Amino acid sequence: MMSDKKKKLTRRDMLRLGLSAGAVVGLGATVVSKSATKTVWQIDPDKCVQCGKCATDCVLELSAVKCVHAYAVCGYCELCGGYHRPDATKTDTAAESQLCPTSALERTFIEDPYYQYSVKEELCIGCAKCVKGCDAFGNGSLFLQVRHDRCVNCNECSIARVCPSDAFKRVPIEEPYLLKGKA
Amino acid sequence: MKKRVIPNDVIIVMVVMVVIATVAVVRMRQKPKGDVNPYKYDIEQYKKVDMALIGYCEVAEIKIDAELYGLAVDDDQIYVTGDKLLLLFDKNGAETKRIELDGAAKCVTVDADKKIYLGMADHVEVYSADGNCIDRWKTINKKSIITSIAVSESSLFVADAGTRQVYRFDKDGSLRSSFGEKDEQAGVPGFVIPSPYFDLLIDRTDQSLWVVNPGHRQIENYDEDGRFKKAWGASSIKLLGFSGCCNPSHLAMMPDGSFVTSEKGLVRVKVYNHDGEFVNVVVPPNSFDEHTVGVDLAVDSTGRIFVLDSSRSVVRVFEKK
Secondary structure: OOOOOOOOOOOHHHHHHHHHHHHHHHHHHHHHHHHHHHEEEEEOOOOOOOOHHHOOOOOOOOOEEEEEOOOOOOOOOOOOOOOEOOOOOOOOOOHHOOOHHHHEEEEEEEEEOOOEEEEOOOOOOOOOOOHHHHHHHHHOOOEEEEOOOOEEEEEEEOHHHHHOOOOEEEEEEEOOOOOOOOO | OEEEOOOOHHHHHHHHHHHHHHHHHHHHHOOOOOOOOOOOOOOHHHHOOOHHEOEEEEEEEEEEOOOOOOOEEEOOOOEEOOOOOEEEEEEEOEEEEEEEOOOOOEEEEEEOOOEEEEEOOOOOOEEOOOEEEEEEEEEEOOOEEEEEEOOOEEEEEEOOOOOEEEEEEEOOOEEEEOOOOEEOOOEOOOOOOOOOOOOOEEEOOOOOOOEEEEOOEEEEEEOOOEEEEEEEOEEOOOOOOOOOOOOOOOOEEEEOEEEEEEEOOOOEEEEEOOOEHHHHHHHEEHHHHOOOOOOOOEEEOOEEEEEEOOOOOOEEEEEEE
C-alpha cells in the first residue's frame, strides 16, 4: 500500500523530469562524442602485412590509405623492390617494369646510380604492393598511413574490420601518424 | 500543329540503354571485394625451390643465447660475435670460451697464427687465442660501418659500408691504402652500398681479393693493391642471379674455390663455381624465418658450410648430400 505522504506526480513534474533527463542524456552524448573525435584511425606499420585490403575496403571511392616514404631509410637504388616488378628484366621506368598498378610511385634520377622515389598521392590507391616489394627486396622504407585530409574517421572503420593483422588502431588526434620503426 | 509521337519501340530501346548504362556505371564504380584480392602481392612463389637443386643437408646446429652478428671458422674452432661478445666453440659445437667486449663486433676473421681480428663499428680490435685483447687500432673514419674483414698472409682488408671503401692494413694496424671511392674522371664507378651489407674475402686459390658490390649484384675481383681484375654476378629473382636491390649480403669460399653466397630479402644460400656459374642451393628461402637478415657464412677445410641464422640465434651446419 502506498503511503499517503507520497505526492502524486503532476504533469508539470513529469515535464520537468523529462527535460532534466534529456539534458543529462544530451550532455553525456556530447562528452562521448567529443572524446570519440579526439582519436583518429591509423595503421601501425610494424603490424601491417600488406594484404591489399586498404585499397578495396575503404568507404571512399579512392582509399584514404596512401603509401608514404621514409627517405632516410631508402637506399635510393637503381633496382628498387618497391618500384620494379621482381621479374623485371630492365631497371627502367617502362610500365611493364613497374610494380605499382597505377604508376603512383615516381622515380627521379639523382646521380649515377642513385634514384629518388616519391609517391603521387592522387594516384595511390593504398594497395601496398610497393610496400611489400620494398620490405621483401629493399630497405623497407615505404609504408602505409591513413591520410587525415581524406579519411572521414568512421566510427567503425571498414578497413579495420577486415584487417588481418589488427594493424588499424585509434591514435590521439595530436599524434595522428605512426612513423615506421617508431610505432 | 501536328503532335510528334515517339514510337513505343524507340522508347523501349532507350529505356533498355539507360538501364544498361546505369548498371555499367554502378559496376565500374564498385571496388573489387571478396576472397580474391586483385592487389594481393604474392612473393611466396619466388621462395619455391626444386628439391633436386638442393645439394646440402643440415647436420647440426649450435644454439647461442645472444644477438649474433659475425662468423668465422678455422681448422679447430668456430668463432661467433654477438652483442658485446666473442664466443669460441669447438668443432662439436661445445662452447670453449666467452669473451666480453666493449662494443658490438659485426665481423670476425682469424689468421694462421690464431690471432682473432674483430670489426667493431669504426675500428679493428685484435685478440689472442686465449681471449686477451692485444691491440686496438685507430678509428678509420667517424662515418665508418665496418661490415667485413679478411686476412691474408701480410695484410688485413676491411670493408666499410659507411665510407663505401675497402681499406688495406698491415697486420700491425698501419693503413697502407684504400680503394672503391667513386672517381668519375678516373672511370671508377665505386661501390654501391644501399644498406649495411658489404662483404669481402681472400681467394683460397690465389690470395686475390673478392669484394661484393651489392648495388650492382656483382662480386668483383681485385689484386691486393685494389686494381680491378674481373667480376661476375647478375640481377635476377631466379636462382641463377641475385635478387632485390643489393645482394649478395654475405660471401664465403669453399676449399676448391667455389663461392657460397647468402642473400637478404629473399633469403637463400647458394653455391657458384669459381667462374660464377650457379651450382646448387644450400639453404632454400622457406628454411628461414620471415625477415631474417644478416646471414653470415663460413666454410671449413672439409667443405662444411656454417650459416649464421641471426633470427633463430643459431649457427646451422650443412654438409654435401
